[in-house]
Amino acid sequence: EIPRRVRLVEVGPRDGLQNEKQPISVADKVRLVDDLTAAGVRYIEVGSFVSPKWVPQMAGSADVFAQIKQNPGVTYAALTPNLKGLEAAIEAGVSEVAVFGAASEAFSQKNINCSIDESLARFAPLMSAARENGIQVRGYVSCVLGCPYEGDIDPARVAHVAHELFAMGCYEVSLGDTIGTGTPGKTRQLFDLVSRTVPRDKLAGHFHDTYGQAMANIYASLQEGICTFDSSVAGLGGCPYAKGASGNVASEDVLYMLNGLGIETGIDLDSLIAAGQRISDVLGRPNGSRVSRARLSA
Numbered sequence: 001e002i003p004r005r006v007r008l009v010e011v012g013p014r015d016g017l018q019n020e021k022q023p024i025s026v027a028d029k030v031r032l033v034d035d036l037t038a039a040g041v042r043y044i045e046v047g048s049f050v051s052p053k054w055v056p057q058m059a060g061s062a063d064v065f066a067q068i069k070q071n072p073g074v075t076y077a078a079l080t081p082n083l084k085g086l087e088a089a090i091e092a093g094v095s096e097v098a099v100f101g102a103a104s105e106a107f108s109q110k111n112i113n114c115s116i117d118e119s120l121a122r123f124a125p126l127m128s129a130a131r132e133n134g135i136q137v138r139g140y141v142s143c144v145l146g147c148p149y150e151g152d153i154d155p156a157r158v159a160h161v162a163h164e165l166f167a168m169g170c171y172e173v174s175l176g177d178t179i180g181t182g183t184p185g186k187t188r189q190l191f192d193l194v195s196r197t198v199p200r201d202k203l204a205g206h207f208h209d210t211y212g213q214a215m216a217n218i219y220a221s222l223q224e225g226i227c228t229f230d231s232s233v234a235g236l237g238g239c240p241y242a243k244g245a246s247g248n249v250a251s252e253d254v255l256y257m258l259n260g261l262g263i264e265t266g267i268d269l270d271s272l273i274a275a276g277q278r279i280s281d282v283l284g285r286p287n288g289s290r291v292s293r294a295r296l297s298a
């Protein structure tokens with residue numbers, strides 16, 4: 001039995017754009033978020049409150065938040081690695097944030113400059129401040145199906161970090177296949193294991209499509225009862241601290257598959273395709289969604 005309803009978390013404006021070397025104007029980012037809202041997307045990760053030295057492209061996130069048209073039924077979220085990030089997010093009026101840890105020590109060091117345990121310790125004061133301010137916190141675990149520095153990752157380590165995030169108050173934990181090396185069988189085994197300590201309906205899948213496995217991994221996750229997936233419009237993206245990490249799975253492609261399976265999302269495919277093509281034009285690069293390429297060339 002696969003879920004009848006799926007929640008799509010659109011990470012294009014954040015995961016999709018964070019690694020772009022060319023400057024992207026605040027106006028173009030705002031337009032992207034507004035287009036996604038208009039397409040019926042109910043959760044949009046708009047930006048990050050991280051060090052501008054580490055991820056320069058996300059430096060204008062407060063301006064983007066100030067200018068987007070916020071629909072009351074939509075969650076507009078931001079990444080926050082520490083209390084400083086949360087404070088900046090609160091200042092910008094953000095109502096939901098995400099912390100991001102990893103199942104790999106080496107990746108944790110490269111991405112957030114601390115060990116896994118140190119990261120969890122940094123999240124603790126953030127969690128209490130978020131609670132006091134009525135802000136929901138989502139959690140990410142990176143490198144769940146492979147690490148660019150350590151190779152294979154023991155699923156038990158993923159389960160441990162995911163459980164720690166859940167136990168400290170993250171309402172949902174998204175498991176990130178940061179470098180896209182996962183395959184469907186391993187994906188199922190991973191969710192089977194992690195769901196022993198974090199309920200399935202509190203887990204999400206975040207698949208990068210570097211090895212072309214993301215759609216298969218999402219289908220495998222659906223078979224495990226997972227009903228929240230992160231995706232990126234036009235397949236934008238890649239993580240700055242994971243060399244060769246290509247985009248997230250394209251939102252249009254995921255939506256097309258879910259539509260075909262009769263699974264509801266509330267998102268309009270044609271509008272989503274238009275949103276993805278517009279930002280692809282802005283970036284001057286081919287649209288990373290297969291569905292969009294097929295539809296727009298038909």
Ligand code: HMG
Nearest residue numbers: 049050051054081084085111112113140142143176178239
């Ligand atoms: P650090 O250098 O260890 O931090 O970086 P620090 O606390 O020692 O502070 C150093 C400087 O950074 C200070 O400024 C701080 O004020 C500033 P200075 O005195 O040198 O001028 N600083 C900040 N500035 C703005 N916002 C903040 C902030 N915190 C400190 N929140 C830190 C540690 C975590 C800040 C840094 O490593 C960082 O910003 N990393 C961000 C990495 C990132 O954004 N990666 C991409 C997102 S994760 C991802 O893509 C994976 C995911 O998609 C899932 C998947 O695919 O697996 C989620």
Ligand code: MG
Nearest residue numbers: 015176178239
């Ligand atoms: Mg990612």
